[in-house]
Amino acid sequence: MANLSSKTIERLIVYRRLLKSLLDKGLQNIYSHQLAENTGFSAAQVRRDLMVIGYTGSPTKGYNISELLSSIFELLDPEGVLNFAVIGMGNLARAVCAYLQGKYPRYKIVAGFDVDPYKVGRVIAGVRCCHISEMGRILQENAVRAVVLAVPAEEARRVAELAVNNGVRAILNFSPTMLSLPADVYVEYVDIGVSVEKVAYFAKKGRSFNTGGSLEEQE
Amino acid sequence: MANLSSKTIERLIVYRRLLKSLLDKGLQNIYSHQLAENTGFSAAQVRRDLMVIGYTGSPTKGYNISELLSSIFELLDPEGVLNFAVIGMGNLARAVCAYLQGKYPRYKIVAGFDVDPYKVGRVIAGVRCCHISEMGRILQENAVRAVVLAVPAEEARRVAELAVNNGVRAILNFSPTMLSLPADVYVEYVDIGVSVEKVAYFAKKGRSFNTGGSLEEQE
DNA sequence: ACTTGTGAACCATTTCACAGCT
DNA sequence: AGCTGTGAAATGGTTCACAAGT
Numbered sequence: 001m002a003n004l005s006s007k008t009i010e011r012l013i014v015y016r017r018l019l020k021s022l023l024d025k026g027l028q029n030i031y032s033h034q035l036a037e038n039t040g041f042s043a044a045q046v047r048r049d050l051m052v053i054g055y056t057g058s059p060t061k062g063y064n065i066s067e068l069l070s071s072i073f074e075l076l077d078p079e080g081v082l083n084f085a086v087i088g089m090g091n092l093a094r095a096v097c098a099y100l101q102g103k104y105p106r107y108k109i110v111a112g113f114d115v116d117p118y119k120v121g122r123v124i125a126g127v128r129c130c131h132i133s134e135m136g137r138i139l140q141e142n143a144v145r146a147v148v149l150a151v152p153a154e155e156a157r158r159v160a161e162l163a164v165n166n167g168v169r170a171i172l173n174f175s176p177t178m179l180s181l182p183a184d185v186y187v188e189y190v191d192i193g194v195s196v197e198k199v200a201y202f203a204k205k206g207r208s209f210n211t212g213g214s215l216e217e218q219e
Numbered sequence: 220m221a222n223l224s225s226k227t228i229e230r231l232i233v234y235r236r237l238l239k240s241l242l243d244k245g246l247q248n249i250y251s252h253q254l255a256e257n258t259g260f261s262a263a264q265v266r267r268d269l270m271v272i273g274y275t276g277s278p279t280k281g282y283n284i285s286e287l288l289s290s291i292f293e294l295l296d297p298e299g300v301l302n303f304a305v306i307g308m309g310n311l312a313r314a315v316c317a318y319l320q321g322k323y324p325r326y327k328i329v330a331g332f333d334v335d336p337y338k339v340g341r342v343i344a345g346v347r348c349c350h351i352s353e354m355g356r357i358l359q360e361n362a363v364r365a366v367v368l369a370v371p372a373e374e375a376r377r378v379a380e381l382a383v384n385n386g387v388r389a390i391l392n393f394s395p396t397m398l399s400l401p402a403d404v405y406v407e408y409v410d411i412g413v414s415v416e417k418v419a420y421f422a423k424k425g426r427s428f429n430t431g432g433s434l435e436e437q438e
Numbered sequence: 439a440c441t442t443g444t445g446a447a448c449c450a451t452t453t454c455a456c457a458g459c460t
Numbered sequence: 461a462g463c464t465g466t467g468a469a470a471t472g473g474t475t476c477a478c479a480a481g482t
Contacts, residue, residue, distance in 0.1 A: 006417075007451070013416045017395065031463070040397035044453055051465060059459050059463040076416070078423045091314035091344075098310060099411055107419060125310075146422035148415075170422035172414055176236065178259035186421035188414050192318055195391055195407050196367075197232045197295070198225075200326060202405035203365035203389035204297040226473070250441070263475055270443060278441035279482050 004052060009076070011049050014039050016072045023065050031062035082107050083144045085168075087135070087159055088151035089114040089124050092174050092192075096148050097125035110142040132159070139166040150174040160187075223271060228295070230268050233258050235291045242284050250281035301326050302363045304387075306354070306378055307370035308333040308343050311393050311411075315367050316344035329361040351378070358385040369393040379406075 004012070018038055022030065032050070036043040050056075050063065055071040057063035084100065086093045089112045100107050112127040113135050114120060120131045130138060138144075147163050149156060149171050156175035163171065170186040173179060176193050223231070237257055241249065251269070255262040269275075269282065274290040276282035303319065305312045308331045319326050331346040332354050333339060339350045349357060357363075366382050368375060368390050375394035382390065389405040392398060395412050 005450075009417060009420060010413055013413050013420075014410075017412065033463090038397065040399075042453070044455095045451090047464065048452080048466085057464060059465095062463075076420055082419050082422060084419075091310050091317060095310035095314060096411060096415070100415060103412070104415070107415070146418050168422075170418045172418045178257065180259075186418065188418050188421075190409065190411070190414050191233075192315060192409070193236065193322070194229055194232050195409050196315070196319060196323070196326070198228060199365050199389045199391045199405065199407050200301050201228060201232075201295050202407075203301060203387075224473075252441090261475070263477095264473095266443065267474075276442060277482075278443095278480085281441075 004075070008049055008052060011039070011041060011045070012053065012072050012076060014041075015046075015049070016069065016076065019065050019069045019072070023069065027065055029061045029064055030068075032057075034062070077106070080106070082146060083142050084109045084146050084148065085135075085139060085142075085144045085163075086112040086127060086148045086150070087132070087163065088149065088155075088175075089116070089119050089127075089129050090150055093148060093150040094125040096150070096172075097127050101126050110144055111138050113138075135159075136162060136166045139163060139168060144168060146170045146172070148172045148174070153177045223294070227268055227271060230258070230260060230264070231272065231291050231295060233260075234265075234268070235288065235295065238284050238288045238291070242288065246284055248280045248283055249287075251276075253281070296325070299325070301365060302361050303328045303365050303367065304354075304358060304361075304363045304382075305331040305346060305367045305369070306351070306382065307368065307374075307394075308335075308338050308346075308348050309369055312367060312369040313344040315369070315391075316346050320345050329363055330357050332357075354378075355381060355385045358382060358387060363387060365389045365391070367391045367393070372396045 015035060018035070019030075032046040033043040035041075035046045039046070050068070053071055053075055055063070055068055057068075084107055086097060086109060093112065097109060097112070100109055109127050112124060112129040113132045114129055115132050119129045122129050144166075145168060147168050149160060149163070151159055153175050156173065156177040157179060160171060160173070160179045160181060164181055164185050168185070170188070171179065172188050172190065174190050174192065176191050179187050181187065234254060237254070238249075251265040252262040254260075254265045258265070269287070272290055272294055274282070274287055276287075303326055305316060305328060312331065316328060316331070319328055328346050331343060331348040332351045333348055334351050338348045341348050363385075364387060366387050368379060368382070370378055372394050375392065375396040376398060379390060379392070379398045379400060383400055383404050387404070389407070390398065390400075391407050391409065393409050393411065395410050398406050400406065
C-alpha cells in the first residue's frame with residue numbers, strides 16, 4: 001500500500017510473469033527462496049517486496065501462487081484495457097508490436113505512425129500505419145494513454161510533446177534523447193546504444209560481475 | 220581511477236555520446252550545468268562523475284570538450300575493435316544490427332545465428348546468418364567476446380552457456396530470462412516486456428514522475 | 439559573479455539476523 | 461527444522477553547500 005518504488009514495481013512485474021507460468025504448470029505454492037532462484041533477486045528482497053504489497057504467506061507452505069498473483073494484479077492493474085500507439089515503425093517498433101500483440105491481451109495497439117510513404121497506409125506487424133500528421137487526431141479519438149517512441153533522436157522531442165498534448169501520459173522511449181516533459185508524464189528510457197556500449201566495456205575489461213545473477217559464490 | 224559503479228559507467232557513455240555530437244558542431248567548452256540540461260542528470264551528479272574519472276575543468280571555461288572526451292574514452296575503451304555476434308535474428312536483433320553497424324566502427328558483428336532454415340545462409344541486416352550448430356566454432360575462430368542474445372526464453376539459458384563456453388565474456392540479454400553464469404561473465408538485461416508493463420502501470424495510475432528528467436519543479 | 443571540486447549530509451535500497459509461527 | 465515478516469544495520473548513490481579559483 002505504501003507507495004511502491006520504481007524498482008519494486010519492476011520486480012513485481014517479473015514475479016507476476018514467473019508466477020503466471022508456474023500456475024500454468026500446475027504449481028500451487030512457492031517459497032521466497034524459490035522465487036529468488038528463478039528471478040535472480042535475493043530471498044530477502046523477495047520477502048521485502050511481498051511485505052510492501054501486503055500479501056502474507058505461511059511459514060509451512062510459503063506463498064499461495066494464485067492468491068499472490070491476484071494481489072500483484074490488484075496493485076499493478078488499476079483498470080482494464082490500455083490503448084497504445086507506436087511512433088516510428090522501424091525494426092525496434094516492430095519487435096515491440098510483435099511482443100505486445102502476442103502476449104498482452106490487456107493492451108491494444110490502436111495505430112502506428114511514420115512518415116515513410118512506403119509504410120503509411122500499410123499494415124505492419126499487425127498494426128495499421130498512419131502518417132504522423134494524423135497522430136494528434138487519432139490519439140485523441142482512441143483515448144491513447146501510452147506510446148512507444150522509436151523515432152530518430154532529432155524527432156523525439158517534438159513528437160513526444162505532440163503526443164503529450166494529445167493525452168498521452170506515459171512513454172516508452174527508445175530514442176537516445178532525454179525528454180523534458182511535464183512531471184506527471186512518465187518516461188521509461190530504454191537506450192540500446194548505451195546497453196551495447198556497456199556490454200562492450202565489460203567484455204573488454206578483465207574481471208566483471210553478474211548483475212542480478214544468483215550471486216551464490218560459485219563453489 | 221577508483222572502480223566505477225555501473226551507474227557511473229552508464230552516465231559516462233551518455234556524456235560521451237553527447238560530447239561527440241557537440242564537438243562535431245564545433246563547440247569547445249561546456250559547463251556541468253549544460254551537460255546536466257542535455258542529459259537529464261543533475262549538475263552535481265555530472266561533477267561527481269567527472270571527479271571520479273579524474274578529469275578536471277576550469278571554473279572559468281568549464282570543461283574542454285575534446286580533452287574530456289579523451290579522458291572518457293581512455294576509461295571506457297581499454298583496447299581496439301571488439302567482435303560481436305548476434306544470436307537469434309528476429310526483429311529486435313535486426314534493430315541492434317542496424318544500430319551497431321551504423322554508428323559503431325569500434326564494434327564488428329562477425330555473424331548472426333538462428334535455426335530458421337529460411338534465414339540461415341542469408342545476409343540479414345548486413346549480417347551473415349549461420350546455423351546455430353556452427354556457433355561454437357565461429358565464436359572461437361573469430362575471438363568473439365560479446366553477444367546479443369535475442370532468442371525465445373526457453374532457449375536462452377542453453378545458448379548463453381554455449382556462448383560462454385566458447386569464449387564470450389559479456390552478453391546483452393533481450394530474452395526474459397535470468398541467466399546463471401560464472402560471476403566473471405557480465406550480463407546486461409534489457410527486458411522489453413517489463414518496460415512495456417511499467418509504462419502501462421504509470422499510464423493507468425493517476426500521478427507519476429519523470430525518471431531522469433530535469434526535475435526542476437514545473438511550477 | 440559564476441564556476442569547479444568535494445566533504446558531509448541525506449536519501450534509497452538491500453541485506454542481516456532473528457523472533458515467532460507451524 | 462525451516463519458513464515468514466521485519467526492525468536494524470549496512471551499503472550504495474545522490475544532493476547539499478561551500479571553500480577556492482578565476
